Amino acid sequence: MAFPSVQTLRELQKTLNSTIDSYVRAVEANDIKQSIGISTRAYAAARDVTDAFCDPGMAVLGAGLEPIMNLALRIAIDLDLFILINESVSLAELVKQTKAEDTLLHRILRVLVGTGWMAEPEIKTYSLTKRGEFLKLAPWRDWIKTSFDSLAPVWLEIPEWLRKNGYRDIIDLKNNPSMSMYGVNWFDNLAKYPSREADFASSMKLKDEFPQNALPQFPYASAIENFEYELQQGGSDVFLVDVGGGRGQYLNQLLEHSDLPENARFVLQDLSTVVSSVIRSAVKFEPMSHDFFSPQPIKGAKYYHLRAILHNWPDDGCYHILSLLKDALKAGYSRLLINAYILPELQVPAIPSMIDVNMWLYCGKERTENEWHALLRRAGLKVLRIVRAEVGLHGIIEAALVDEINFGT
Known part of the structure; x- marks a missing residue:
């Protein structure tokens, strides 16, 4: 293995430090879009440092063997290892609790130590690393x-x-x-x-496990006056329809943490097999059975919200969904909110790019800002603004009818 030269390391260090300084300045200036771009470069700079110490052949060998790590994780989950290990636990104790053969368990644990999910402070004694602790959830x-x-x-x-x-x-x-x-x-x-x-x-609940600064915070309170005026004019009393909203995870969080009008209705829509499990008396919203490939029954609401829906569908499927929602919008008042990944045009980070490829399973895709603009334009809608998370690539795209007179948000 050839180690990097001092000059190479100094250059890598300079690039990494400069990128981190730029990121800190962007965050302190609350420049979210700039910080997202810089964070991507910082990740790449950190990877360059790692790559400098990594033999290319070993990197290729590791890539080919990476499914073994997933195999070890899957077996460890079946054996409840991430639940059983709280502090340091011996192999003998884990064998006793799992009933697994000691040689098999030892081989699995070695993989998990080597890939950073567990630590081995003493021979055949194990504890969880920071990432391993996440698998308690x-x-x-x-x-x-x-x-x-x-x-x-x-x-x-x-x-x-x-x-x-x-x-x-x-x-x-x-x-x-x-x-x-x-x-x-x-x-x-x-x-x-x-x-x-x-x-x-259960895994889809991960969207609710992200830290608050990784989730876009849409300023719903700014629309209250507009909503109350519409209500006085005999308009809809529905403030937000969460289309395809599952069992109401987003609405529960929104209603718990936001100062929203008490006289407003909030409606959760999903297939009957999903919303039938929602107990009406336990929530502050109204569950409604609805397939988003059928006409939207609620007309003229203030907001129609789609979270992690459109990435499951190709452009033609999205066009169908958006066209049906478009027919429910009231010009100059109603707004469509798309809560989704917004990929950068350059140097997409590893996880979002792999999530995009995973969407092949459903014929869907993650989209860049330009692709979102084009998709909405095709459906007769226009982007008014994008509210981005402080970190990461999540954002809420606010859209309206393309030919409306804009009376404000």
Whole structure:
């Protein structure tokens, strides 16, 4: 292995320090868009430092063996290792609690130590690292289970599907790897396995586990006066419709932490199989059965909110969803809110770029700001503004009818 020269390290150090300083200045100036771009460069600079100490051959070998890490994590979750390990625990104690053979357990634990999920302060004694502690939370464990049990089988099908289909992008709802494997789309196949479907639903709660500064904070309070005036004029008393909002995670958080009008209605819409589990007396919103591929029954609400919906669909599917919502908007008043990833045009970070490729399973995609503008324009809508999270790539796109007279937000 060839170690980097002192000159190379000095240059890498200078670049990394300069990028971190720029990021701090952008955050202190509350320049969110600038800080997002700089954070991407900072991540790349830190990776360059790591790469300088990493032999390229070992990096390639590690990439090929990375599924073994996922395998070890999956087995560890089945054995409840991340729950059983609180402080330092011996191999003998873990064998006693899991009933697993000691040699098998030792080999799995070695992988988890080597990949940074656990520490080994003494021989055959284990504790959790910071990232390992996250797997004490059910949604994170269920994400590992979902990726291994339900996503990975289709990932393995994709190279062969692409070879057979001339390396076309995967956007055809009738011809895609999931249909090739199962004869139905990915979600319909998942529904055949209740335990896996439950794991997937649990893993989707990760959206609510992000720190507050990684979630866009839309200024709903600024629209209260506009809403109350509309109400006085005989308009809709619905302030927000959360379309495809699951079991109400977003609405629960919004109503708990926001100062919103007491005389306003908040409506949760999703398929009947989803909203039927919501107990009306326990929530401050109204559950309503609705398929977003059918006409929107609530007309003229102030806001229609879509969170993590459109990335599941190709552009044609999104156009259909948006067109139906467009028909419900009241010109000069109603607003559409799209709560989603907004990818940068340059140097997309690793996790968002991989999430985008994972959307092949559903024929969906993550989109850049320009792609969001184009999609909304096609549906007869225009972007008014984008409210971004302080860190990361999440944002809320506020849109309105393209031909309306803008009477304010």
